Amino acid sequence: MTSVTVIGAGNIGAAVARLALTAGADVQVLTRDPAKAAAVDPRVTPGTVGDAVTGDVVVLALPYPALAEVADRYADGFAGRVVVDVSNPVDFATFDALVVPAGSSATAELAERLPQARVLKAFNTTFAATLATGTIAGRPTTVLVAGDDADAKAALAGVVEGAGLRAVDAGSLRRAHELEALGFLQMTLAAGGKTSWTSGFVLER
Amino acid sequence: MTSVTVIGAGNIGAAVARLALTAGADVQVLTRDPAKAAAVDPRVTPGTVGDAVTGDVVVLALPYPALAEVADRYADGFAGRVVVDVSNPVDFATFDALVVPAGSSATAELAERLPQARVLKAFNTTFAATLATGTIAGRPTTVLVAGDDADAKAALAGVVEGAGLRAVDAGSLRRAHELEALGFLQMTLAAGGKTSWTSGFVLER
Numbered sequence A, B: 001m002t003s004v005t006v007i008g009a010g011n012i013g014a015a016v017a018r019l020a021l022t023a024g025a026d027v028q029v030l031t032r033d034p035a036k037a038a039a040v041d042p043r044v045t046p047g048t049v050g051d052a053v054t055g056d057v058v059v060l061a062l063p064y065p066a067l068a069e070v071a072d073r074y075a076d077g078f079a080g081r082v083v084v085d086v087s088n089p090v091d092f093a094t095f096d097a098l099v100v101p102a103g104s105s106a107t108a109e110l111a112e113r114l115p116q117a118r119v120l121k122a123f124n125t126t127f128a129a130t131l132a133t134g135t136i137a138g139r140p141t142t143v144l145v146a147g148d149d150a151d152a153k154a155a156l157a158g159v160v161e162g163a164g165l166r167a168v169d170a171g172s173l174r175r176a177h178e179l180e181a182l183g184f185l186q187m188t189l190a191a192g193g194k195t196s197w198t199s200g201f202v203l204e205r
Helices: A011-022 A034-040 A064-073 A106-113 A128-133 A150-162 A173-191 B011-022 B034-040 B064-073 B106-113 B128-133 B150-162 B173-191
Strands: A004-007 A027-031 A045-048 A057-060 A082-085 A118-121 A142-147 A166-169 A201-203 B004-007 B027-031 B045-048 B057-060 B082-085 B118-121 B142-147 B166-169 B201-203
Touching: A004 A011, A011 A027, A011 A034, A011 A057, A011 A128, A011 A150, A027 A034, A034 A045, A057 A064, A057 A150, A064 A106, A082 A106, A082 A150, A106 A118, A106 A173, A118 A150, A118 A173, A142 A150, A142 A173, A142 A201, A150 A166, A173 B173, B004 B011, B011 B027, B011 B034, B011 B057, B011 B128, B011 B150, B027 B034, B034 B045, B057 B064, B057 B150, B064 B106, B082 B106, B082 B150, B106 B118, B106 B173, B118 B150, B118 B173, B142 B150, B142 B173, B142 B201, B150 B166
Parallel strands: A004 A027, A004 A057, A027 A045, A057 A082, A082 A118, A142 A166, B004 B027, B004 B057, B027 B045, B057 B082, B082 B118, B142 B166
Antiparallel strands: A118 A142, A201 B201, B118 B142
16 A cells, blocks of 8 residues: 655645545654644654655645645655645635636646656545545545546555545546636535535536 | 526537426527427427527527627627526537636626626536436436526526426636536546546535
8 A cells, every 4th residue: 555645734634644544554744733743643653844755645735825835845855756736726815716827726836846746636626524534425525636647646546445435537637727626616615505514526427 | 487598409408498398487499490499399489590589598508619609699689688608618629628718718708798698607517418317316416507697597596496406506607617617527527437428526415
């Protein structure tokens, strides 16, 4: 089983770390405050942002504004690794648009900063609660994964499916734009009470 | 019940016309070849594109490239009416992008051409088969509706829910961008066998 590093221990980071543990992965969690990393689960190896990453798969469970700094800090450390962007770069001042350039994506920006990494988009269309429970309305939570490296996508899918969720290859890195649109739409629908923060979209077969 | 005009009698047009009949609406169907309009259902009033529209709600069940011509032809005829854009403006040459400017939408373009109409986006995130059956995997098909006119959205929702489907207000006309991203993503997922043309995304509550 793939080893996983999660940077960030907010709702999504904690849920992804536990999901990876369920899948049988060795899991490292790095946060600014190492106590928060340790608090995620006694089975994780906690550390501080800046420590060497150990995971073959690195999940950046960070808000969009924090991505650039971490990417620059780990430019060498991430080389060759699968790096997963989970962000929804929403303009929270207006809640009416994204802050990335029209037609682009946070993931495309990240991939440009990390040319030696194998960058993927995932976990941005699944609310944290649905990652934690693994289900939405009795169906397995679907994790949509976009990226240009098939082996990287397979590695992440192995973790997701090892935890009993469904992983779906959503295409090339260009589809990160559509995944961010879907993540944003889902957030607006939850905020408006059309779905809930414990639910969302399910991709039926 | 609202009266409905459907322009176009392809898969989506025929499904929307029958859905409106199920909801109890008077339904007019206009096509270039009036025989095709009549063939949709014996209960519709068939006609030819160019005939006066009778519906309070006009559904443009047309491919994106046909929208501008019909909008210009009916600029006066659509004034005050609810005009529904169902299109997914996909670049079918590449199947890798939309043909509308980044950040915009087919619906925004249409609304600019029809300043006197009450333009909505709907039916672009539901494959025709799921409109025809009204269900996806045993759940009511969800029709996401975006637009700036609350009464217009309520009128369309009345038709959709009158036929037993679920209508969800997806926000302002700006959200048509996200609905087109979702429609495109769903098409790529169906083409890749990750979902089917008789299925798709379900918005759970």
